[in-house]
Amino acid sequence: MSEADRTVLSMRDVKKNFGPVAALKNMRLEVRPGRVHTILGENGAGKSTLMKILVGVHPPTEGRMELDGQPYLPQNPTEASQRGLAIVFQELSLCNNLSVAENIMATHEPARYGFINDRKLRQQAAELVANLGLPVNVDAKVGQLSIAQRQLVEIAKGLSHPAKVLILDEPTSSLSDSEAEILFGIIARLKARGTAIIYISHRMEEIMRLSDDITVIRDGEYVTTRAREDTTIEELIALMVGRRMDEIYPPALEPLPGLSTAPVLQVSGLTRAGEFDDVTFDLCPGEIHGFFGLVGSGRSEVMSALFGMREAQGEIRVDGRAVRFRNAADAIKAGIGFVTENRKEEGLVLGAALRTNISAAAIPAFTGRAGFMNFGAERRAALAEVQRLAIRTNSLDTLAGTLSGGNQQKVVLAKWLLTRPRVLILDEPTRGVDVGAKFEIYRIIRQLASEGTAILMVSSELPEVLGLADRVSIMAGGRITATVAGTDLTPERVMAYATGTLK
Known part of the structure; x- marks a missing residue:
């Protein structure tokens, strides 16, 4: 042999x-x-x-x-x-x-x-x-x-x-x-x-x-x-x-009638020394705006600054109004949600119930004037998100850490959807999940965009960015080197900007 x-x-x-x-x-x-x-x-x-x-x-x-x-x-x-x-x-x-x-x-x-x-x-x-x-x-x-x-x-x-x-x-x-x-x-x-x-x-x-x-x-x-x-x-x-999936990336859905075309988020000259410089872009309701770059390009750091987790210079406007986020709570109040790339350390409390994780960012919505939690309303809201996102669980009291990676990621999504965000930041939204769960998450992203949620999506998987984004901003060395859309949105062009071979 x-x-x-x-x-x-x-x-x-x-x-x-x-x-x-x-x-x-x-x-x-x-x-x-x-x-x-x-x-x-x-x-x-x-x-x-x-x-x-x-x-x-x-x-x-x-x-x-x-x-x-x-x-x-x-x-x-x-x-x-x-x-x-x-x-x-x-x-x-x-x-x-x-x-x-x-x-x-x-x-x-x-x-x-x-x-x-x-x-x-x-x-x-x-x-x-x-x-x-x-x-x-x-x-x-x-x-x-x-x-x-x-x-x-x-x-x-x-x-x-x-x-x-x-x-x-x-x-x-x-x-x-x-x-x-x-x-x-x-x-x-x-x-x-x-x-x-x-x-x-x-x-x-x-x-x-x-x-x-x-x-x-x-x-x-x-x-x-x-x-x-x-x-x-x-x-x-x-x-x-156990089923055929002819299309990995579902097609864009028809937007709800009456969606505004005015930018919901405008970022100008956003700078943090040593991490990113002069980042400028805008984001409209119902748009999926991709951010792509190699590790170290500054893409995730920009998202953290937009969510108040990093102090940065520059101007951020939400619905035309200048805002300054001292912390994540300020960003949440302004209508921004953030699905982190590190769900186990930053996105979930693994030892807590699924219900508790889903409601974590929206607790004020379930708290009365006397400061008491309305647990019935919390359970109903959590159950609605579980059904909406097809989260596989036997109970709302199941510990988040016992769920599969794909279902954990959907719990993180559910947490932010419960806050009804105007802008949803997705940092590596399908990291570590299988192709079936990816398809479901892509479907959710498409549905949110059609309902008017403005989405910023960071991904290191180029096919994912190309398959979902309407526009893509490419970062290299802490700066946006280009923003491309339409026929210019090709793998070769995006990688050329990301590696600095095209400027």
């Missing part, structure tokens, strides 16, 4: 029950060395449970696993690592108060006589970062890094363990195109060494570029495994969601 035909990791008829709930049913998987094997499925399909079984977080209820032809049943992640299986989780497991080097080498720090050798630790981490070509400083505190930089550190941490099988869970979810290219180069080198890679992503173009084999799962069950060259994006989407 050739090396290419050898199976390094296999699962046969694996099941996992949590009480009466069957999370996995009859799962099958065969992973070969030197190949990228993608696991494809909607949020809630069972991918996370599958990965946790592989790394020893959960034992399977039934079934058999083998690693290099030997029975494999790790009792914990440490044992899985010792057997040669490493994982880079989508949810960051870093300590913000420690340095990059300390995070990378955590659990296997070089030590002698029980004392950590700090010099050797830093040296080993620096060598790994240099070999991987990662743009991070090993001495920096992780808490000072951007989300994208933290994701790169998480990848380095996973690669610090020698592995026969490496699991990458949504590794590009917060990376720019240039940072993703760094990762793709790393994957190519690992494949050349014979490392087997299990890859999880919702970005279909990325999957078709990287994958050798693709296994589709749906509702906890194995559906099929296809070689990449034997399938198409359309076929994979149909297999994954």
